[in-house]
Amino acid sequence: MPSKIRIALDAMGGDAGAAVVVPGAAISLGRHRDAEFLLIGDRARIEPELDRHHQLKAASKIIHTDVAVSGSDKPSQALRRGRRTSSMWMAIDAVKQGEADVAVSAGNTGALMAMSRFHLRTLPGVDRPAISGIWPTKRGETIVLDLGATIGGDAHHLVSLAVMGAAMASVLFDKKRPTVGLLNIGVEEIKGHEEIRDAGEILRARNLPELDYIGFVEGDGIGKGHADVIVTEGYSGNIALKAAEGTARQMAELLREGMQRTWMTKLGYLFARDAFQALRNKMDPNKSNGGVFLGLNGLVVKSHGGISAEGFASAIDVGYEMVKFDLLNKINQMLNREGGALNSVQAAQEAVS
Amino acid sequence: MPSKIRIALDAMGGDAGAAVVVPGAAISLGRHRDAEFLLIGDRARIEPELDRHHQLKAASKIIHTDVAVSGSDKPSQALRRGRRTSSMWMAIDAVKQGEADVAVSAGNTGALMAMSRFHLRTLPGVDRPAISGIWPTKRGETIVLDLGATIGGDAHHLVSLAVMGAAMASVLFDKKRPTVGLLNIGVEEIKGHEEIRDAGEILRARNLPELDYIGFVEGDGIGKGHADVIVTEGYSGNIALKAAEGTARQMAELLREGMQRTWMTKLGYLFARDAFQALRNKMDPNKSNGGVFLGLNGLVVKSHGGISAEGFASAIDVGYEMVKFDLLNKINQMLNREGGALNSVQAAQEAVS
Numbered sequence: 282m283p284s285k286i287r288i289a290l291d292a293m294g295g296d297a298g299a300a301v302v303v304p305g306a307a308i309s310l311g312r313h314r315d316a317e318f319l320l321i322g323d324r325a326r327i328e329p330e331l332d333r334h335h336q337l338k339a340a341s342k343i344i345h346t347d348v349a350v351s352g353s354d355k356p357s358q359a360l361r362r363g364r365r366t367s368s369m370w371m372a373i374d375a376v377k378q379g380e381a382d383v384a385v386s387a388g389n390t391g392a393l394m395a396m397s398r399f400h401l402r403t404l405p406g407v408d409r410p411a412i413s414g415i416w417p418t419k420r421g422e423t424i425v426l427d428l429g430a431t432i433g434g435d436a437h438h439l440v441s442l443a444v445m446g447a448a449m450a451s452v453l454f455d456k457k458r459p460t461v462g463l464l465n466i467g468v469e470e471i472k473g474h475e476e477i478r479d480a481g482e483i484l485r486a487r488n489l490p491e492l493d494y495i496g497f498v499e500g501d502g503i504g505k506g507h508a509d510v511i512v513t514e515g516y517s518g519n520i521a522l523k524a525a526e527g528t529a530r531q532m533a534e535l536l537r538e539g540m541q542r543t544w545m546t547k548l549g550y551l552f553a554r555d556a557f558q559a560l561r562n563k564m565d566p567n568k569s570n571g572g573v574f575l576g577l578n579g580l581v582v583k584s585h586g587g588i589s590a591e592g593f594a595s596a597i598d599v600g601y602e603m604v605k606f607d608l609l610n611k612i613n614q615m616l617n618r619e620g621g622a623l624n625s626v627q628a629a630q631e632a633v634s
Numbered sequence: 635m636p637s638k639i640r641i642a643l644d645a646m647g648g649d650a651g652a653a654v655v656v657p658g659a660a661i662s663l664g665r666h667r668d669a670e671f672l673l674i675g676d677r678a679r680i681e682p683e684l685d686r687h688h689q690l691k692a693a694s695k696i697i698h699t700d701v702a703v704s705g706s707d708k709p710s711q712a713l714r715r716g717r718r719t720s721s722m723w724m725a726i727d728a729v730k731q732g733e734a735d736v737a738v739s740a741g742n743t744g745a746l747m748a749m750s751r752f753h754l755r756t757l758p759g760v761d762r763p764a765i766s767g768i769w770p771t772k773r774g775e776t777i778v779l780d781l782g783a784t785i786g787g788d789a790h791h792l793v794s795l796a797v798m799g800a801a802m803a804s805v806l807f808d809k810k811r812p813t814v815g816l817l818n819i820g821v822e823e824i825k826g827h828e829e830i831r832d833a834g835e836i837l838r839a840r841n842l843p844e845l846d847y848i849g850f851v852e853g854d855g856i857g858k859g860h861a862d863v864i865v866t867e868g869y870s871g872n873i874a875l876k877a878a879e880g881t882a883r884q885m886a887e888l889l890r891e892g893m894q895r896t897w898m899t900k901l902g903y904l905f906a907r908d909a910f911q912a913l914r915n916k917m918d919p920n921k922s923n924g925g926v927f928l929g930l931n932g933l934v935v936k937s938h939g940g941i942s943a944e945g946f947a948s949a950i951d952v953g954y955e956m957v958k959f960d961l962l963n964k965i966n967q968m969l970n971r972e973g974g975a976l977n978s979v980q981a982a983q984e985a986v987s
Contacts, residue, residue: 390820419884429819432827466782466872467743474785474869500876504884516827517870519819521877523853528878531772531857532885532917539909546909553902556892563888564881 285317286604287382288597289375292322293349293368295387295586295593299323302387303330305593307337312594313601316340319375322368323347346371350392352586359392360399369393373400376579383600385571387584387593394430394574394583401579406616409434410576411442411515412583413449414522415569415599420506424450427512428572429519436479439463439512443484445575446510447492448615452606454509458491462498462508464517480512491615529564567592571599573608580609638670639957640735641950642728645675646702646721648740648939648946652676655740656683658946660690665947666954669693672728675721676700699724703745705939712745713752722746726753729932736953738924740937740946747783747927747936754932759969762787763929764795764868765936766802767875768922768952773859777803780865781925782872789832792816792865796837798928799863800845801968805959807862811844815851815861817870833865844968882917920945924952926961933962 292302299322306318317340320327324345331338348366350359363370369388373396375381386393390412398410413426426446431438443461450459461484465477477497484494498507500521513521536557540550550557562568570592572583580603584596603609645655652675659671670693673680677698684691701719703712716723722741726749728734739746743765751763766779779799784791796814803812816834830850837847851860853874866874889910893903903910915921923945925936933956937949956962 419887432819464873466785466869466876500873500878501880501883503877504880513873516819517873520817520853520866520870521873523819524856524874525853525877525881527854527857528881528917529885530854532882532913534772535913535916536889536909539912540906542909542912546906549902549904549906549909551902552905553893553899556889556895556899556902559892559895560885560888564885 285315286313286601287317287319287380288600289319289321289372289381289384291368291372291384291386291388292320292327295584295588299326299330301588301590301593303327303334303337304590305597306341307334308590308594309597309601310337310340312598316601319344319381321346321371344371350388352389354389354392356391356395359389360395363392370396370400373397373581376581377401382604383580383582385582385584385597385600387586387588390429390583393581397574397577397581401577403576404578404613404616407441407576409438410574411445412572413446413575414572416503417563417569418504418506423503423506423509423511424453425503425511425518425522426575427515427518428522429515430574431515433516434476434514436476436483439476439480439514440483441576442512443492443494443510444489444615445612446512448612449573449575449608450509451491452608452611453602456509458493459509460495461492461510461512462495462502464511464513464521465497465499467499568595571596573599573603575612580604638668639666639954640670640672640733641953642672642674642725642734642737644721644725644737644739644741645673645680648937648941652679652683654941654943654946656680656687656690657943658950659694660687661943661947662950662954663690663693665951669954672697672734674699674724697724703741705742707742707745709744709748712742713748716745723749723753726750726934729934730754735957736933736935738935738937738950738953740939740941740949743782743936746934750927750930750934754930756929757931757966757969760794760929762791763927764798765925766799766928767925769856770916770922771857771859775807776856776859776862776864777806778856778864778871778875779928780868780871781875782868783927784868786869787829787867789829789836792829792833792867793836794929795865796845796847796863797842797968798965799865801965802926802928802961803862804844805961805964806955809862811846812862813848814845814863814865815848815855817864817866817874818850818852820852921948924949926952926956928965933957
């Protein structure tokens, strides 16, 4: 019998806590029968939710704590106050202790990253971790990183993002040599920061067997699906993600309002419901929920805080797949192959500069 | 009789040149009867177009040149090859010589900025120019800058963007003290580059009479209309703009495809046409076309290259309004008031650092 995929859930994270986390787990379990869950949080809140989901109850264990990291805690505060005792920490700790294969939390991003980094430590060869997300595109899906873990960074950092993103794409999209682009702006001569140009030169010069570097990609190239992986530092990655999500939400709202305006448009909505459903299936932020932390000795997935149970289930699904397809070992292999892709990159960078 | 608004058009810029520029001018003239045009480009291409638009013909003068700046020219190449002779240069020169109040071009952004900067020079107190755009939001419109003129920049640069953006908002939105936000990412402690934090401190400390600084705004806050003006350096501004435009286009395409799928959805489209039209009116990139170059001794507006005549007309409209409402003098006044808002800002910055 194959072993179970063990998922630790921070049942106090996000705007709704257990009320979203538990039904989310039930939805994900329906799709992945070989999953089992550690539900970490206030037993008094988890149990009533769990009583409504019998299959989940049979596949879950509650670990009680009533300490929650708040959404407004600074990372350093969260580390000080919530270390060892908070549901967020205990979910990460379950990964650290080998009791879970992945931790999923909808809590405070900065706190989750700080705790994950502090407790799990970065992989050898990786200086700074990243948050990667899955972006719906015209041609399918694209992995974008970093979405805000690390602000700025040199060419070496960007190259390590490329390697980690390619590892994730190879397991997620089942591609041997996923295409990788560097996010940049269009105009030739003022083409972005020096570190982006340098990273491009290194990636081209190294011609790594694990990824196919295709050059610079502009902001609208993400949605066009120009590459399997798009790499940028955390500030612009976060801005791009939120600008795109904001636009999608804005258009969906406009459309919803427009459809309610007259009996004609309401009728139109009824007839064209399939088309709207298709749009929602593709562009719903719920569906692409789940930011994978990369570069750590353990798997952690961040869910949006203000998400539905369906959305939280998507984040669990992402965590499940990362375990199933052995992302961590894959990244480690890529980082260590041939004496370390990143070490050879570092040497190349020194040669370039 | 009030004087005319004189608009110089680069009739060789953009993907289609005169075939879009001339009908675009005709559309804009229909909305602004006091406009007149210098059409600069190949007479053999302009004249046949102009023959179809009699009112425009009466309000226009052709200045012939057959030298065009190509879309692939680097800014330095364009300056070397196209100086004095190209349609792009001659449009800017018309502004420089006082023969036009504003120049509009759909040509190569880098070349247009390089030529504008070289020929018009920056305003006193402004180190580096910016490209500003008008972004459709939930609450109306927001000015976003810089969209890609200048990569990076210190706190002083960001503050000068805030002042120039506020001047533009005050004329465009008719507000005495427009709200201004700095684009940043959400997490408290890793809240972005130091220069953004410093710029925030300066803007708060100075409490300028021309603008109401409201703090940091995240990527999705642009579309929510959190501020009249959103300030960021050119790399992330360009990425945000293109990510948002790309998403809007992607959703529109998905919707169009979805509506064509079955007879039910087609019928739905017919009934709900008003709702789609409202969505298009709001989110169509054509409608928000026209990036105003700020910080120069003269007005230049950049249109998208691959745009329709309607879209190019929007860019002309933006230029028209900037002249009509005397943007340039307004910016100069703001920069020079009380011994210069920016100089006092610079002093404040030294005090802070």
